[in-house]
Amino acid sequence: MVRGQAVRDYGGVSADDRRAERRRKLLDAGRHAWGRAGLGEVTVRGVCAAAGLQPRYFYEQFANRDALIVAVADEVRDKLFTTLVDSSRSADGGLEDKLRAALTAFLCVIADDPDIHHIMRTDLAGVPGLETRRVDSLNMVAELIVRYGSDVPGFDPRPGIDRRQVARFVAGGVNHLIDNWLADQDETPLELAEQCTRLCMTFGQGHEVSSD
Structure with a gap:
């Protein structure tokens, strides 16, 4: 398998699917933070922690x-x-x-x-x-x-x-x-x-x- 294929397909999951999964986790974390603690508690750091993702993945999805x-x-x-x-x-x-x-x-x-x-x-x-x-x-x-x-x-x-x-x-x-x-x-x-x-x-x- 060439390196390009490895980037696209890791552990049987494509890069697009992994990005979609990360986006889903961030949206769910943001929704729960807003719904349970209020809009003021929705922060990049808090959402990333709840989603189990590094901040760089947040900015991959949202400005x-x-x-x-x-x-x-x-x-x-x-x-x-x-x-x-x-x-x-x-x-x-x-x-x-x-x-x-x-x-x-x-x-x-x-x-x-x-x-x-x-x-x-x-x-x-x-x-x-x-x-x-x-x-x-x-x-x-x-x-x-x-x-x-x-x-x-x-x-x-x-x-x-x-x-x-x-x-x-x-x-x-x-x-x-x-x-x-x-x-x-x-x-x-x-x-x-x-x-x-x-x-x-x-x-x-x-x-x-x-x-x-």
Whole structure:
């Protein structure tokens, strides 16, 4: 075996696979540090120690601490988005049933994972790019609603109301309710999902909100 092959393949594991494994360890360590101790405790030294890696491997993957934090936030966002889409598409019924299923699954992921719960509660102002990503994420949720809701029976706003505007209003409103829920969790995920579903349907279709 020539030296180039040895560099690419060590112990049966390619160089790309080893880099991917190191990145996975660093992301997991950063996520746990953020989720369990807070954003201020995410440091290059601490993450490397938790991952069992030398700092040079950190900088192989990330330019600095903030780049790791953004990558962790993106990964959490992608997991939650995937949950929304998959649970909605797999649910039977019309718009209300799919919306309820998506919100229930979304909230259960947050409630069942203390790391994600803590990350979702973090003030993002201290890390460049994160607040912008929050706005972008809400717009992405709105686009998902439009993309996957357009062909679902019941997704029919009142005349004169643009579907995309409805979707953005719904995404922002639900996000605000979730922010409050994250702070005190005075409702179960199922209860909050039901409240959000009823409010979304009320706005989107002009139904009266029942008091029961």
